[in-house]
Amino acid sequence: MTPDLTPITLLAQAAAADAARDIAYLLAAFCFIFGIKRLRSPKTARAGNALASVGMALAILATLLHADPGALPLALGAVVLGSGIGAVLALRVQMTQMPQMVALFNGFGGLASVLVVTGEWAQARTAGETLAGAVLLMVGLSALIGCVTFSGSIVAAGKLHGAISGAPVRLPAQIALNIAGVVVALALVVVLAGWAGPGWALALLVPIALALGVALTVPIGGADMPVMVSLLNSYSGLAAAATGFVVDYNLALIVSGALVGASGLILTAIMCKAMNRSLANVLFAGVGTADSTGAAGTTAEGRAVKSADPEDLAIMLDAARRVMIVPGYGMAVAQAQHAVRELADVLTARGVTVMYGVHPVAGRMPGHMNVLLAEADVPYEQLLDLEQANAEIETCDVALVIGANDVVNPAARHDATSPIFGMPIIDVDKAGACFVLKRSLGAGYAGVQNELFFADRTLMVFGDAKQTLQKTLAALKEL
């Protein structure tokens, strides 16, 4: 039978292919929504992530239904190349490097949005078409947000990786410069939309938006990174949604972009609330030092700290009934999560109840500590959030602070002059005794000395957290 190639049949086939593609996009959106829904519990989360990836595969296959056969080999080559690079990066990265990996992927997502809308713009230009004003507006917004996401994420990843200094960099007239940058960029977006998309406007917008991303991220100190990473995550979603308006009002892009945008915004709000600071304050105050655990020993003005040996810690832990471990960025730096778990195992075997108090902004990204503890096989049921931890802390005989600083500083409760006043903290000073594992008497990210270190019931154990824990473990086994 020869194929029927009459115009009417071809039209009907094209319409059927369109419908099939659109239904596949709808299914993909459902997969994303129900995939995220399953992230409510660690038990179902893995299946949820798998469901979302099935949705993505569906969307990709449906798009290929319309592919011109001649253009397919190059496009598939690009798919294979990107997939290969992504897989290698994802399988090789260590858990402690996860913050910079997430930031880097996020940046690539933003860059992809910019490339797509620029390509669509170039294509319309070649074909001699003028895109509608609303579409051009979205070209501009996607290019702006996508470029800020890209350069901002690269700077964030560089800071998190230690490739560039984690310290906040204050440029002269920084706020004024940033505001001017935003105003000029928005003006260019308006010109793009209102004057039929002139090339010079797009050519100016891209470098200005890239510079803006750098300027917005450079002033963010290490401890404020969870906020910035969440915000950039949100931007990548918004860029994808704006791109959806450009790519023939593609609802798969619009829905997915909106989901990611909402996700990032909620995480940003949670992180800000956990620090009792406004987003504007985090973005522009330039608070912080390079590394809250690494700052050189600022000696406290004449105040004495009590220090203890790992052996003393072992004796106290052995005598305790309930112990709360409070981890911070220092645990990640020392890669001490496995040593923590070993110590907890030995204590549990001796009849001690061990729990973990995890502050929302401990570490460098939302949920950072939880991932590291999960890597060390700590059951997630033992991980308490801020409220749960504070409800339990007074029943604990020992609080063991590992590389955390500002999130346990009691000054946040009562010292109105402290930069971190009002920030909710884990009240480790209310435990029977508090041991702080730290390299030095360094100040926290806000540059404030931690009064916890000088409290009556606090004992400092100086040294590398991992080595201290291993010594404690050895001492414990000899008791």
Next chain:
Amino acid sequence: MNEILVMSLFVFALAITVGYELIQKVPQTLHTPLMSGSNAISGITIVGGLALATLAAGGDAEGGLSPAARWLALAAIVFAMINVVGGFLVTDRMLRMFTRK
């Protein structure tokens, strides 16, 4: 034209609302996988790159895909796929750790 714009904005607003409701219920423990997983979802721009890159090539009377647009789209595909595959895989690696016994 205006109709489809308004409809798309409507869908966008609804999706933001759904996202807001869904994500508020994600526990702190899973915030990192949430971020890397949603990050992978934002790689959905792959669809835009693919649709553009697989238009018929130019040269005939009707125009067709310009070389500049093609290369931009191909670059978009590479970066979006890094985001998609990398994002889903690291998320899976993390979530596996949360569920193993």
